Amino acid sequence: MYVSPARDDINTGSKKKPLKTIQKAVNLAKPGTTIYARKGIYKEQVIIWKSGLKNTAIVVKTYSNEKATIDGSGLNVSWDYQGLVSILDASYVTVEGFEIKNYKTKQEDLITIGISVGGSGKGIRILKNHVHHIETLHKNGNAHGIAVYGTKAPEAIEDIFISGNKLEDMKLGWSETLVLNGNVSNFEVTDNII
Numbered sequence: 001m002y003v004s005p006a007r008d009d010i011n012t013g014s015k016k017k018p019l020k021t022i023q024k025a026v027n028l029a030k031p032g033t034t035i036y037a038r039k040g041i042y043k044e045q046v047i048i049w050k051s052g053l054k055n056t057a058i059v060v061k062t063y064s065n066e067k068a069t070i071d072g073s074g075l076n077v078s079w080d081y082q083g084l085v086s087i088l089d090a091s092y093v094t095v096e097g098f099e100i101k102n103y104k105t106k107q108e109d110l111i112t113i114g115i116s117v118g119g120s121g122k123g124i125r126i127l128k129n130h131v132h133h134i135e136t137l138h139k140n141g142n143a144h145g146i147a148v149y150g151t152k153a154p155e156a157i158e159d160i161f162i163s164g165n166k167l168e169d170m171k172l173g174w175s176e177t178l179v180l181n182g183n184v185s186n187f188e189v190t191d192n193i194i
Contacts, residue, residue: 003025009024023047031056034058037061038068045085051090059096068098070099077110081113082112083116084114085098088119093125097128108138112144113143114134114144116146116149119152120156124157126161127161129146132167135172145178154183156183157183163190167193178192
């Protein structure tokens with residue numbers, strides 16, 4: 001399935017008739033779907049709530065060598081621990097190759113995150129993304145570049161692979177650039193530049 005910010009969500013999602021938003025493609029995705037984001041700027045929050053299967057993941061990635069940017073400029077953080085890209089209670093999902101930037105809040109009680117993984121699930125891959133300018137603008141606020149929070153105990157978030165990402169130029173308040181918190185098991189964090 002293909003998306004391009006210059007197109008329309010009434011399209012079929014084919015290479016010749018791509019959808020406009022990544023979210024529309026996620027809503028249509030099934031196990032084994034690869035969503036290719038063509039070059040351009042996507043002004044949206046993406047919530048991935050569907051699961052793939054062990055051998056047929058849902059993959060959301062940039063197309064070939066094109067630069068696809070998810071830009072949070074002007075978007076509101078509406079719930080705590082909300083990512084510009086959020087993976088919620090989903091398994092076998094990959095997010096790869098995006099520039100993710102400009103996600104900010106002035107609220108003390110809302111933590112803003114570039115890529116957020118929450119709830120429970122397994123088989124999550126966060127690969128080769130460039131995350132920057134994720135910011136809390138409150139003196140007592142918090143933010144993360146990438147965060148994994150297992151919040152559905154006793155179920156865990158497990159089998160997590162975070163690799164090849166670049167995280168820079170953030171205002172994190174009292175928090176960390178990359179964090180795995182709570183009920184998280186069997187994870188590997190490698191070759192990231194922070």
